[in-house]
Structures are given as C-alpha cells and as structure tokens.
Amino acid sequence: MKIIDKKPNLFEFATKELSQDAFICWLLSWSKPNLCDAYKDLNDCAVSIINCFFEKQSMNMPELKTVEVIRQYCNIDVLCIINDTYAIIIEDKTSTSNHSNQLNRYRDIVKNIKTESGEFKYEEKNIIGIYFKTHDQDDFSSVVKDKYHPFSRGELLDILEGYDIKNDIFLDFKSNLKSLEDSIESYRVKPVNEWDNKSWIGFYKYLQNSLGDLVGEKCWNKVNNPRGGFYGFWWNWNQEDEYGASIYMQIESVSSNTKLCFKVAYYDEDKSIQSYLRNKWKLKFKNNFSHEIITPKGRAGKRMTVATLNKSYIKEFDNGLIDLDATLKYLKQLSLDLTNFVNDSK
Numbered sequence: 001m002k003i004i005d006k007k008p009n010l011f012e013f014a015t016k017e018l019s020q021d022a023f024i025c026w027l028l029s030w031s032k033p034n035l036c037d038a039y040k041d042l043n044d045c046a047v048s049i050i051n052c053f054f055e056k057q058s059m060n061m062p063e064l065k066t067v068e069v070i071r072q073y074c075n076i077d078v079l080c081i082i083n084d085t086y087a088i089i090i091e092d093k094t095s096t097s098n099h100s101n102q103l104n105r106y107r108d109i110v111k112n113i114k115t116e117s118g119e120f121k122y123e124e125k126n127i128i129g130i131y132f133k134t135h136d137q138d139d140f141s142s143v144v145k146d147k148y149h150p151f152s153r154g155e156l157l158d159i160l161e162g163y164d165i166k167n168d169i170f171l172d173f174k175s176n177l178k179s180l181e182d183s184i185e186s187y188r189v190k191p192v193n194e195w196d197n198k199s200w201i202g203f204y205k206y207l208q209n210s211l212g213d214l215v216g217e218k219c220w221n222k223v224n225n226p227r228g229g230f231y232g233f234w235w236n237w238n239q240e241d242e243y244g245a246s247i248y249m250q251i252e253s254v255s256s257n258t259k260l261c262f263k264v265a266y267y268d269e270d271k272s273i274q275s276y277l278r279n280k281w282k283l284k285f286k287n288n289f290s291h292e293i294i295t296p297k298g299r300a301g302k303r304m305t306v307a308t309l310n311k312s313y314i315k316e317f318d319n320g321l322i323d324l325d326a327t328l329k330y331l332k333q334l335s336l337d338l339t340n341f342v343n344d345s346k
Contacts, residue, residue: 009172012176015094021071024077025071027173028050028069028080031064033065033066042165045170048162054086056151057149062083065083066084067081068081076106077132078132085126089128093131093132093134093137094134098142103143103146103148106129107129107147111124130149131150132151136153138205138219138221139219153181157181160174160177184201185202186198187203188321191316200231205220206324207220207233207235223252228254229254231252231253234263240281243266243268243273246266250262260308261307263304264281264306267302277300278300284345286307289337293307
C-alpha cells in the first residue's frame with residue numbers, strides 16, 4: 001500500500017512574524033476595488049477583515065475607493081490606507097507581545113504624517129490601531145490602554161472559514177492557523193498524561209475564563225528558570241495582615257507533569273522578613289490547612305512556595321480525559337478555602 005505524505009504547508013516553514021506580515025499584506029491587497037470582479041471571493045474576504053477593523057473602532061466602513069497596503073513603514077508591521085483618509089495600523093504578533101511603548105510610537109508616527117501642503121494627513125478619529133495576535137496572550141489590558149483593538153486567531157479563523165477559496169497560499173495559512181487552534185484546544189480531547197505545552201495554554205485560557213471574578217486577577221505565562229522553565233497559571237491573591245504579603249495559588253506544568261503550589265509574594269528586599277514569612281506560612285499550612293499538602297524545602301525570596309497540594313487537582317474520566325466541570329468545581333472550592341484560611345489567620 002502506497003503511503004501518501006502530508007501535503008507540505010508553506011507556513012510550517014515560514015514561521016516568523018515577517019512571514020505573517022507578508023500574508024496580511026497579501027490578503028488585504030485583494031480588497032482593492034478593481035479586483036472585485038475577477039477575484040470575488042478573495043476580495044470579499046479581504047473586505048470582511050477591513051470591515052471588522054472598522055467595527056472594532058465603532059465606525060462604519062466607507063465604500064472602498066482606494067486601498068494602499070504598506071509593509072514596514074517606519075517599523076510599523078502593516079499600514080493600510082483606505083481612501084487616502086483612514087489609516088489602519090496593524091501590529092502583527094505571533095508568540096511575542098507588545099513592548100517598549102511601540103504601540104504609542106506607531107500611532108504618533110501616523111499622526112504626524114503630513115500632506116505636501118504641510119497639514120496633518122490623518123485625523124485622530126480616523127486612525128485605527130489593530131493588535132493582530134495569532135498566538136495566545138494572557139492579558140491585553142496594556143494593548144487596550146494604548147487604544148489598540150485585539151484581533152485574535154479565533155476572529156481571523158471565523159472570517160477565513162466563511163469563504164471557500166481555492167488559493168494555495170490562502171489554504172496553507174488557514175490550515176496552519178487551524179492546526180494551531182486545534183493544538184491549543186487539545187486539552188479537551190487528549191488524555192491528561194499526553195498534554196503538551198499548547199494543551200496547558202488551552203487549559204489555562206479555560207480557567208481564566210471560567211474561574212470567575214471572586215478569585216481576582218488570573219494570569220498565565222511561560223516562566224523561565226535554569227531548569228528549563230514551566231508554563232504557570234496564578235490566581236486568588238489574598239493579603240495577609242502582618243507585612244502585607246500576598247498568599248496566592250500557582251499551577252506549574254511541564255509536558256504532562258503538573259503541580260499546584262501555594263505561594264507567598266513579598267517584594268521588599270529584606271531577606272530576614274522573607275525568611276520569617278516563609279517559615280510562618282509553611283507552619284500555618286502544615287498545621288491548619290484543610291487540604292492534604294506537603295511543605296517543600298527551598299530558599300526565601302520575593303515569591304516563595306510554602307506548600308504544594310499532595311494530590312492531583314485535575315479530575316479525570318475513566319478514559320484519562322479531563323472532567324472539566326469537576327476540575328473547575330474543585331479549584332473554585334480550593335480557592336475559597338485558601339481565602340478563608342488566610343482570613344482566619346489574621
């Protein structure tokens with residue numbers, strides 16, 4: 001029996017942000033009005049994306065008369081000019097995030113573009129900032145603060161999958177994006193002992209959306225350390241009264257290995273207070289916490305593990321898949337128990 005190899009996908013090799021920049025420019029360029037008749041599906045898809053950008057700014061998209069797409073204008077990933085009146089700044093991100101005040105700098109660059117007569121070309125209200133993010137990021141508050149609109153992988157896929165386009169470049173990009181989405185959602189369909197880093201990201205996103213407001217700020221990210229790092233999720237910050245330290249919960253995961261830690265955060269540089277808080281809360285957890293825990297060895301620092309749960313916090317079905325409802329219920333109860341424990345210790 002002849003084995004047929006998987007069809008090569010351009011974007012499995014072209015993985016850099018510059019490659020995605022090129023695809024964005026390529027796709028948006030199909031929105032030009034003179035391409036409408038000959039390439040209707042690609043034109044409609046590109047126009048739908050531009051329309052989505054205008055909707056995010058609570059604006060009605062004008063009739064497209066001219067579309068100019070510029071790559072790397074003054075380090076702006078993609079600048080899309082509509083009717084010589086509207087400027088769409090697209091900051092394209094894959095696995096990285098915004099940094100170095102770049103979003104404000106790019107907006108200022110566009111605001112200061114002048115006509116030949118010396119007038120500012122684009123009114124503030126006609127500048128649209130788009131944060132085009134195809135990988136995952138736990139927090140977009142700084143993006144929104146800088147007046148950019150997050151545009152996610154899910155939003156892009158919803159648009160792309162609405163068109164039956166037979167172009168190889170289009171199909172390769174869509175297929176690669178769908179493969180990434182499936183890998184993030186794999187925590188739902190793979191046994192827990194087969195999870196990889198992308199499975200954990202998907203699970204953490206689920207917790208972030210499902211734990212509710214009572215447990216406070218919920219964050220996840222890759223944490224680097226000399227041992228290779230881990231993917232962490234932290235939440236449920238509770239302040240103790242003596243030094244104002246924070247007691248919180250953290251999940252640490254590498255491949256299929258995971259543990260739930262109870263942490264103390266104290267950012268003052270005083271090592272003696274850090275050591276005191278670590279010993280104090282290790283003893284409190286050991287003697288008074290209602291769940292089965294162990295108290296690990298370790299040094300004092302700004303973020304200290306004082307206890308770890310001595311059993312799995314993940315509830316599984318018989319086939320090894322995660323029982324999301326039972327796991328979420330357990331974590332909510334554990335969060336409430338920690339909050340009560342800290343309050344009772346005051």
